[in-house]
Amino acid sequence: MKREIEYITIDGRGEHESFRDCITKAIQDLKPNQGIHIIKDFEPFPMYKMMEEKGFDKRVEKVSDEEFHVYFTPKPELETMKISEYLNLDDKKIKGIIAIKVDYLRGNISLEEAKNELRVSFDKVTAQEFALCEQYLEQYGISDDVLAERMDEILEIFDGVLVGERLEFPPGHPIKTYLNEVKAIRKVLSEMKGMQDKKFIKNQWAEVYDKLGEINIHFARKQNQLFAALENKGFDKPSKVMWTLDNDIKDIIKKAKIHLENDEDIEFLKLQDEVIEMVEDMMVKEEEILFPTSIDILSHEDFVKMRQGDDEIGYCLIDTPPEFGEAKKEKENASNNELLKDLASVLQKHGVLNTSPNNEVLDVAQGKLTLEQINLIFKHLQVDLSFVDEDEIVKFYSDTKHRVFPRSPGVIGRMVQNCHPRESVDTVEEIIKAFKSGEQDMAEFWLEINGRFIYIIYNAVRDDNGNFRGVLEMMQDVTHIRSLTGSQRLLSWNTKK
Template identity: 75%
Template sequence: MKDEIDYITIDGRGEHESFRDCITQTIQNLKPNEGIHVIKDFEPFPMYKMMEEKGFDKYVEKVSDEEFHVYFFPKNDLKRIKMGGYLDLDDKRIEKIMTITLDYLEGKTNLKGAKKKMQESFDKVTAQEFALFEQYLEKYGISDDEIEESLDEILEIFDGILLSNKLDLPLGHPMRTYLEEIKAIRKVLNQMRTMLKKNFIKNKWIKLYDKLAEINIHFARKQNQLFPALEKKGFDKPSKVMWTLDNNIKEIIKNAQEYLEADQDNKFLELQEEVIEMVEDMMVKEEEILLPTSMDLLTDKDFIEMRKGDDEIGYCLISSPPSYENKDKDNIKASPNNEFLEDLTNLLQKHDMLNPFSNNEVLDVSQGNLTLEQINLIFKHLQVDLSFIDENEIVKFYSDTKHRVFPRSPGVIGRQVQNCHPKESVDMVEEIIKAFRTGEQDEAEFWLEMDGKFIYIIYTVVRDEAGNFRGVLEMMQDVTHIRSLEGNQRLLSWDKPKMM
């Protein structure tokens, strides 16, 4: 549905003779940027062809078996979205791909018919074309939930013609690292397939699942490093759809481990085919769509910066890769503004204007006088993790502590906070921010038990002296040790191991 359209509502429930005339009259009087919202007690199929011939597209919403809402809006040529500006693709091909897939999603054709039409129309569809088409779906009223639910069927439409670019990259390149991890994960899956043909031996399965559980690191780096870089290019579907699929995989692996630990052997074994299929399916999506598209969207400078933050999160089933720096600086793929930004940076550095103060200059903070170096050292040594989003809901800061509860990396800075959470928890995040903005609440507390640790999390509203909303501060701490304390300790003790 086109959100920018103003809709004129016509409630046609129970109407028969005058309904068509009412629609015709309304169409004649429509102004630019106006559409028609029809409510009927059945799906008005007879209207679809008539409205299509008059130049209207539609979005159908089924409220119940006896209430349908159909939004008709003027067709427009495909307007290039932000992501499209970074990819040199044929808009007419994307439009054709959109039409065939939308016909299936809107029920105009079945899966077999859509697949046949796609294969008749195209010899091949690239990963980049698929990714761009997927990004456009939202513009045509297809929600992220619908994409997630129908993704396997959508991929089936492209079966046999979806072409993946084989990436040949040097060691240390972040995309090469993901590929190396995919190879290692598949090795574990193959071992699992072999084990399913043999007698059940619990200890061997425990070792395999200890390895498979490292996929959480693979997902964490992808979510905190790769996804933010793609969002800056307008490609946010990985954050909104793939993140949920990642979490589904983490959940089923966790369930399988619980069956294994509880000696529920049959339930554990019954789950293995699904575990293998879900993990393999994600590896295919990454290898054939996500990573090739990332190569086209991101610059080499993006990858160099990404590599600097990758070590922060770690690696899945592989050793730490070497550093990555482009050896052929003349051929670095650059965005149009890179040269201007470099020139501006050089100019500011020349006149000592890049940093308004040095690390050693004393700053007058609220209660005291500190240098920038001292402020950073304080944040680095706090026994709690801090994160801050500003009034525009942009992540501006996190404390760089060694004991961090959840992974963080530089890619999160500048990111919309909603994109830092899986889709299932975004509503709660927005509810907290709304309550803080309106002044209804000042704090939101959470606690959870995870891997034998008790984690305490509190969100606190940040307001200036005038009471204006300026952002949200998140504080997180592993309080397992604190909860275990009893009695008193009034004398100095060095029982606690030295922090390294």
Template identity: 75%
Template sequence: MKKELEKIQMGEYLDFDEKKIEKIMTIKLNYLNGEISLEEAKREMKESFNQVTAQEFAICEQYLQKYGISDDVLAERMDEILEIFEGLLVSNKLILALGHPIRTYLDEVDALRKVLNQMREMLKKNFIKNQWAEAYDRLTEIDIHFARKQNQLYPALESKGFDKPSKVMWTLENNIKDMIKKAKKYLESDQDEEFLKLQDEVIEMVEDMMVKEEEILYPTSMDLLSDEDFVKMRKGDDEIGYCLIESPPPYGREAEKDVGAHSNNELLKDLADVFRKHGMLNMTSNREVLDVSQGKLSLEQINLIFKHLQVDLSYVDENDIVKFYSDTKHRVFPRSPGVIGREVQNCHPRESVGTVEEIIRAFRAGEHDEAEFWLEIGGKFIYIIYNAVRDEKGNFRGVLEMMQDVTRIRSLTGNQRLLSWNDKKENIKDIEEHPGQENRYGITKQTVIGDVIKEYPFVKEFLFQISPKFSKLNNPIVFKTMASIATMEMISERGGFEVQDLIDKIVVEIDKRK
């Protein structure tokens, strides 16, 4: 076993006692392979050690697959494995500066615990639907917490050889999200008894995940990752947003800089470096013209085209590495710079990896060139298509994913032969001459709330005034995430309004302010 221990990549970043790790591994494997009982495993562990650190626990998890323990088994039996270490697991309390990504995760855990405590108190009292609805509005923000881990923290850990969070914790996170959705459906359909029966399980699942984060994930992350890794991570965190907390301050060397502008400049610089490396250009300006397949474009123009496409693009190369995604303002699912350079298998929950690998296999083998999917999420209809990317000789060069919210497109009927602006800047005179067709500001149920607020910033404050349920928009990062995807129809449902009623209120407010 010692020879095997020397091979693990994450061991390059941690100091550990090989004999201790071997002993821990022997006990765990004996239990998982059915050679000893849970009680025997616990007794042997307590007789052998006074304590086991989070880092030692994590490095043993990474080794398990070398001995035939699959990620499926790990996910299903994680609670049993943790029970073996009952009373032995120790981790130092992390004291970190505001803005440090791990401090941000810990602050979110504190905020989530407050929601759980409120839920525990409500279980002792008479059922009041509105109170539970408000609690679940807050609890649902855990999706943002998970999304940032999956797109930011897990890729950084993978780069150090620690891929178990991506492969195991992601599945547990999806189980939590599914349970919350199930409970929320019961609540919305007035199945009060079924809803209340689920609450202990919901609370336990969320609390259990947060304990795993605090005791194992975050301490191990602090040991594996460098400060430079965390500075880089912080730059991408805003892309995803934050759960139940205000946007944290910048962290590290870039603390005083505009992170967004810096990221865009870095993208242009990185692309320019790639072009130079392959002898495609010798340029000192991103305005220098390049010969593309059909035309001539500068690097700046290429970047602008990608940013303004009405479809999200992601490109994975022939080695299954994510190389690019388009930074569009209407992005369907969250993305952050942490995904670049990551194996595509680690960018999906474990239960979806088989489908991803089958698509790549069929494309690589030349059996197929296209795969399409569609799904309904939160009132939106999402269309996804994967295309095999091949060079002029037919060699497989990767996969292009294209994703689009086609909700409005699906609703179109008849013909549109006359000029009609879709940027919400309607011809007011024309609308006034045809009353009853549409309000003068072009606001419909499919209008994205971010577009309205961009044009009329005071509408954001107005929403706070008419319903406390809109208060989460006060978080700038949550607002940034929601603003690009939430339609008036979705916003009205969240606020408890009929969509036309909410539109009418906003129109009246705009009229008053103009």
């Protein structure tokens, strides 16, 4: 987190002999979270190296040609992060890489200076080292907004130094699936490049954009499955930064499709280079940084669990991959369990077997239901439900076939803030804050997506004593409901909902 620093001011204008002694004494007397504010009538270049060697960062403000203010801040000690447990990296090298990134992002050095310093200091930087440094930047006051906006510049610093690995995995491995999708997406980009110099035919472009639109599935699975697994290991930068870049791509694809549908051919074609560049750039970030880092951080068991939830969201431009690892055995076991369940039902019917816990009758608020009946009710509701508890952790979502937005098992146990793009987090936190304080009990939203009208409502969940226990999100596609007029009093099986 960004630290609040109290600065000790030393006005050195006109002073020469005693000035250095004042600085030395101030450094010795500094308390935690204190820095030194120097005022001079010239820029004190000789001090910079000395203060850097003593462990200080600097920020310079030029008031006039005769007045300079320099703020020296003790470099923060890196707080050990959870992610470090899974990466065996050189701490000294990590600190060196961070120093170059921070100096550049604060404007202390130019892009070329940062590139040269990196090349002089390091022969190569791995994807894992790059990713860990990104995670630490927040401790230096570098926000996620800055990272998202300047990621291309940061990557340019590492051009030629950042090394990737050739990733090879068995069929069905989630990373193998992502790489197969990247290959399929690149095939679409190649098709787009070939069409740019040919005669414009709207239907051909529409077909290509239908295929390109499947990238949303790639992003959805990445955001709900891979990001969730990485967060559990303490690596949350992808969900905070890369999610924003994903949304930028979705927005420009949507913008291009609007031009195409409105027969704005010139405007549509002008966007194609940018669309191709942005999508290709994301594929490179995934291949060179996200996927190699994921391999080092996540375990075999993590990927097996991930594979079990991937089908629920679907796949981009490829067929459903085969099962992976123990998931295949579990699927076979599930099939056997179904046979055993059928046998148990027959035995229960004839009184040979006691009722299973799944069929145990439970006292609910209004009635008596078995656990099986409760799950079936949730599964057949014509509204999507999600529940976040009082600690802001996702605990439940309804397993319906008609979900408006994708969900997968990876969301369970995840902080709700990480289930939303960075741009929406402030709204999420505002809702939770108002619910917790008792100021509000409900928030509603509605939006139109691809011709569908979506209604969303959030309710504060409170116990009988009025204590806040969580947030219930209810979401429904109400396009059909909005179209209804008059009355229907007779049964009609032909009405499609």
